[in-house]
Amino acid sequence: MTVDDAPGFAARGSARDLLRLVATGAAESRADLARLSGLSPSTVSQRVETLIGDGWLREVGEGKSRGGRRPRHLEIPGDGGVIGAIDLGAHHARVATLDLSGHVIASKSMAVEVHDGPEPVLGKLLAAVTELVGSGTGAALRGIGVGVPGPVEHSAGRIVSPSRMPGWNGFDVYRFCTDRVEVPIAVDNDANLMALGEHRSARADLDHAVYVKAGTGIGAGVISGGQLYRGAQGSAGDISHCRVVSADPAPLCSCGNTGCLEAVASGAALVQALAERGIPVTSPADVMRLVDHGDPHATAIVRSAGRYIGEILSVVVNFFNPQAVFIGGLLADCEPLLASMRASLYERCLPLATQTLLIERLSTGVDAGILGAAQLIIDRIIES
Amino acid sequence: MTVDDAPGFAARGSARDLLRLVATGAAESRADLARLSGLSPSTVSQRVETLIGDGWLREVGEGKSRGGRRPRHLEIPGDGGVIGAIDLGAHHARVATLDLSGHVIASKSMAVEVHDGPEPVLGKLLAAVTELVGSGTGAALRGIGVGVPGPVEHSAGRIVSPSRMPGWNGFDVYRFCTDRVEVPIAVDNDANLMALGEHRSARADLDHAVYVKAGTGIGAGVISGGQLYRGAQGSAGDISHCRVVSADPAPLCSCGNTGCLEAVASGAALVQALAERGIPVTSPADVMRLVDHGDPHATAIVRSAGRYIGEILSVVVNFFNPQAVFIGGLLADCEPLLASMRASLYERCLPLATQTLLIERLSTGVDAGILGAAQLIIDRIIES
DNA sequence: CCCTCTTCCTCCAGCAATCGAACGAAGTTC
DNA sequence: GAACTTCGTTCGATTGCTGGAGGAAGAGGG
Structure with missing residues (x-):
């Protein structure tokens, strides 16, 4: 009042x-x-x-x-130490070193397959990080932030019932890493880290915002009151298994339900849908290329993905009333998807909630995840 | 970590x-x-x-x-003053006086019609409050909390584009009241006050919870970090116009869209749906009575309302990951509705999000709104 | 060149909130 | 009646911050 x-x-x-x-x-x-x-x-x-x-x-x-x-x-100071960052995706990962101010010093993308299981994948990534550190100025490693594409019990650093990470269920990423590297380790969901990175690095003035990561899977990170919001069990933002299509026959999701957002709008889903129509694609990147080349089927399916995402986000926006919605991940570079997502949001949200709502692509792009991973470590080591 | x-x-x-x-x-x-x-x-x-x-x-x-x-x-102290509370619904209102500890001293329900417009309705309610105060112990009135069934710009105490309150758009409830009564006034949405009342009076230990009010309309209040969460524009929790039915023909909503939650699951919608089938009901209370008497049509329609509410809430629960979901309002007393809402939530939410999720009826019942109104005033006057 | 004004930064006294330890008050238990 | 509990207060000590005085260093005007 x-x-x-x-x-x-x-x-x-x-x-x-x-x-x-x-x-x-x-x-x-x-x-x-x-x-x-x-x-x-x-x-x-x-x-x-x-x-x-x-x-x-x-x-x-x-x-x-x-x-x-x-x-x-x-x-x-640039020689105050470096921070290691790992942003693991379903089919590839990005590792980096950053300075204490959170700026990227060196980064590297590499192909990895999550379904190879935790030990080989994490082992490879930790090795990549130490290699980056070693090739740097010699400043000491102060910690490593790790983002994984599945639900993480942040306080324990353990993975819990991930649908897209076979063989990882219950795996203790925190312990695995601390056993191998003697620096602070922080583990979180990839979407959370993306949110944290974009928020801190680009728009720290926002109090309430939602960050959607649309890649091979779909997830979201939430900033509330200027802070990363995790919810009661740490699963806040996990919209991947919200049902969006109620009509039969709805696509079956890896979680066993039908019509999940992830089953109809994720990169993996788009690949599958196109492949079923005989269009030769094997990765979300292929789909993006087709869209860029003006392929009508690919464009249509990407448009509908945007509509589906917007459909779920409209509930989120009405409920949470954020100042902004950002979209990142591989699919975010696709203009038709963004357009149809915007349309869907504006159509279905309260005018009050959308009148000043920002709907944009991430400004930090592919780096958002590693930026967030570094922020997690900075937060950890700065007090004491 | x-x-x-x-x-x-x-x-x-x-x-x-x-x-x-x-x-x-x-x-x-x-x-x-x-x-x-x-x-x-x-x-x-x-x-x-x-x-x-x-x-x-x-x-x-x-x-x-x-x-x-x-x-x-x-x-x-009981003689430290009394607090006035008004909880306005679409067809009736509840006014009360409470002591400084937030306990109800006297309360009264009265029939009012929101569509009579703001001046007559609020005038009548303010009169009722002062009458209750007058018939009490003579303790001084310290303030009045007002809940209204529509979106409120809480910081200004003004109503903004309400869909169920014709003639109230832009009305400055705060000013209207302060012009007539010389005590602090606080205005908020009815669902927010319900949330605040239940949270403070019954389960103040919860950090994150969602409170759904299902009466003539449908709304929700949100507690995040132990505090009432209002969002960027103050419209957080407003799930009434989320689309829930994608099938044609979807019912037309008062907001002009089709298939809104409010158009398929609110008390008003249930009345209309039954009336269209020739069943003589004129108010949500009639519907509840029919359900109590075992009328199959009424029960079926109430079940589907529960399912629709659960459908939207499943997105909310996945996204927000609360510790609890409470349901209040007239329709909450209806067991079939609660049951189908629960079923729908458990079916469509992440197991991680529902494994410890509480799904319950309000424990403070019809008083939640006035309890919350009093809390708003207590918060206002306690510092200084 | 000197005087005044501005900006940047530090030093110091002082305020406000809180805590810990010591202690007095009041009771219970054996 | 001695020993032990619980309750509440008093009294420094600590912490975190502030505001004001003032020193350092520069700009600008006569």
Whole structure:
């Protein structure tokens, strides 16, 4: 009512927040930090002092005067350590090293098959990360963030009943990694990491947003109150098995139900549907290529996928009333899909919920997942 | 990762929280408060002192010894003031007075028709509240909480594009009330207030829960992180116009779309559907009576309503992953509806999301709305 | 060149919230 | 009646922050 509603800004001012302001380039000096964080100059000064003492920040030269004393530039030291990131997909993975400000130093995509099972896949990826670290400047590895394409019990780092990861059920990714590498490990769902990465790196001003990952599978990550929202069991955002087609004959899903979103709109589903019509595709990337070449069947099927995703998202948008919906993953690059998803959302949501709703592609693209993985580690190691 | 995830408890310890512990009967002494709030005994003592000074608490006699010194009982004074509450429905309203601990002193149901327009309806209800206050102990009125069956811009107290409240669009309920009564006024959606009331009064331990109100219309309130979640525009929880039936011919909704949840599962929709089959019903209450009497048509239609609600809720549960789903409103008393809603949820949700999910009727019943209205006012006036 | 004004940053006193430890008050138990 | 519990208060100590004074360093005007 009128007066004293919560200000909407999350409480900015923790050591993490100050660091992020420097990392994103929003602040370059103590004065900047004071202005942006709302803290008093004295508080900022003393916080910065401890951050410098702990190696999180460094003074480096001076900036331009704005009519008075020159500000002393702050930056996050490049030699303060590197963070490893793994973003595992169904058919390929992306590994990277990032600096403490969350910027990518080196990255690499590689073909892996999730159904080869956890040990060989994770072993290969950990090796790739250590190789990237080794070929770098020699800065110490501070931790590794891991994203996997299935439900993760985040607090334990274990995989729980994934439908697209045969052989991974109950596998303890956290333990597997900590047994092999002696640094902090954080494991989460790929969609959650995508959400975290895009949010922190591109639109940290949003309080409530939904990030849909449409690749071989379909998932979503949720930001609520400026933070990653996980829900009661940590499965929040998992819209892959929402039923979208009630008519028979509805496609059978790997989860045993029929008409799941994943069974009609995921990359895997599109491949299967086209293959059944005799069109030779073996991967979602093939489908995207066909669409780019103007193949009518592929375009039609991609359009309907967008409609289906929009159908489920319309419920999500009405219920959650976010400020923005982002779409990422392989299928996000496909204009027809985005268009039909938008149409479906605008058609079926409350006008109140869509009047200022942003519906966009990820701005961080394929890097979102590894950016999020790094953020997870930064959050972990920054306090103490 | 294993270790330092957030504790899940919301920060307990504000003056509000202490008061609530006393109000709900969970704590009766300073020692209880210290144990339950996690604060140190000294902090509790001094907080309690100021609360007593401000008239929010009172010492009253001593309790039984538990092997040592007897605790001094604390209670919320009955003469500290009363709170007015209005819970407006489409065809009837409930007004009440409550004490500062949020317990109902007196309540009254009355027939009103929302389509008579805002001035006459609100005028009548405000009069009813002041009458209830007048017939009480003479304690001062501290504020009035108002719930209305449509979207409310909570920060302004104004109604925005309600589909079931002709003539109310844009009406400033807040101003109308403050112009007539010189006490704090708080306005919110009826489903939000139902959620707030049930959560605070019955299950304040839940962090994430969804409260569905199924009456003449259909709405939902959301608790996230122990707090009422409103979303970006304040329309969170509004699932009434989610499309649920893709088959033709889908019923036309008052919003102009077809197949909305409200058009197939609300009380109004059930009345219309039965009337079209020549069964003489004029209100949702009639439908409930028919179901109680075992009328097969009414039971069948109520079952399908439960299934439709469950269908939308399954998306909500997958996405939001709450600990509990509660159902309230007139239709909630109907066992077949609850049963088919449960079936639909269990069938279509991730096992992970439903394995510990509570699906229940409101425990505070018809009072939930006025309980929530009082909580809104308590929140407003308690600080200062 | 000097004086004034601005900006950046630090130092210091002080406030507010909380805690821990010590202690007094009041009871129970054996 | 001595020992042990429980309840509540008092009294520093700590923590986190703020505001103000003021020093450092520069811009600009006469």
